[in-house]
Amino acid sequence: MSERRQHWNRHYQAETANYPLPALVLQQNQHLLPKHGEALDLASGLGANALLLAERGLQTQAWDISDAALVKLLIEAERRRLKLVTQQRDVTVAPPASASFDVIVVSHFLNRGLCSYITKALKPGGLLFYQTFCRLKRGNDGPKNPQFLLNDNELLDLFSTLLPRVYREEALLGDTEHGWRNRAMLVAEKIGEDK
Numbered sequence: 001m002s003e004r005r006q007h008w009n010r011h012y013q014a015e016t017a018n019y020p021l022p023a024l025v026l027q028q029n030q031h032l033l034p035k036h037g038e039a040l041d042l043a044s045g046l047g048a049n050a051l052l053l054a055e056r057g058l059q060t061q062a063w064d065i066s067d068a069a070l071v072k073l074l075i076e077a078e079r080r081r082l083k084l085v086t087q088q089r090d091v092t093v094a095p096p097a098s099a100s101f102d103v104i105v106v107s108h109f110l111n112r113g114l115c116s117y118i119t120k121a122l123k124p125g126g127l128l129f130y131q132t133f134c135r136l137k138r139g140n141d142g143p144k145n146p147q148f149l150l151n152d153n154e155l156l157d158l159f160s161t162l163l164p165r166v167y168r169e170e171a172l173l174g175d176t177e178h179g180w181r182n183r184a185m186l187v188a189e190k191i192g193e194d195k
């Protein structure tokens with residue numbers, strides 16, 4: 001078993017808090033979701049995004065390197081009487097196939113090398129919902145390693161071939177006690193086929 005898988009399994013085995021909520025990018029923009037189609041919660045963890053996608057009637061898959069997280073997700077899905085498919089998968093080794101999903105959600109996971117695969121994995125007209133931590137943040141929220149933190153506007157650059165429909169990133173402007181800080185969110189649409 002890889003070190004990364006062991007690390008995340010330990011994390012999820014230890015977790016005792018309440019079931020997490022879906023990422024705000026999905027909660028706030030769920031009205032943009034199609035009525036039908038195939039959806040992926042990539043690096044899902046406990047799969048709060050996947051549960052929302054399944055609840056909205058999408059055929060949903062949740063992929064994560066941690067089987068411990070996915071076991072908990074399946075129990076929660078059954079409790080809520082929702083159908084979804086989980087897959088223990090290292091997405092850096094096995095990224096999603098081209099044109100395989102109508103919706104992809106990624107929250108609090110950043111691997112820049114994967115972004116072109118995510119773009120390709122969307123079907124024409126498909127939607128990406130992405131939310132993760134920024135370098136410009138207040139307090140200790142989120143990872144410390146800059147490798148896992150976004151630069152200014154970086155989500156727009158990483159998915160520059162998609163059409164942005166929603167983007168939010170407040171950096172440290174104004175009164176940082178208020179607003180939505182520390183993260184950036186993007187909803188973007190794939191127009192047409194890959195070149």
Ligand SMILES: C[S@@+](CC[C@H](N)C(=O)[O-])C[C@H]1O[C@@H](n2cnc3c(N)ncnc32)[C@H](O)[C@@H]1O
Nearest residue numbers: 008043044045064065066089090091092107108
């Ligand atoms: C910070 S958690 C975020 C989980 C969830 N998306 C959320 O927003 O709560 C990062 C997740 O990425 C998963 N992960 C890390 N490396 C991965 C990889 N190479 N392939 C698939 N999942 C991975 C971890 O197991 C963990 O569940």
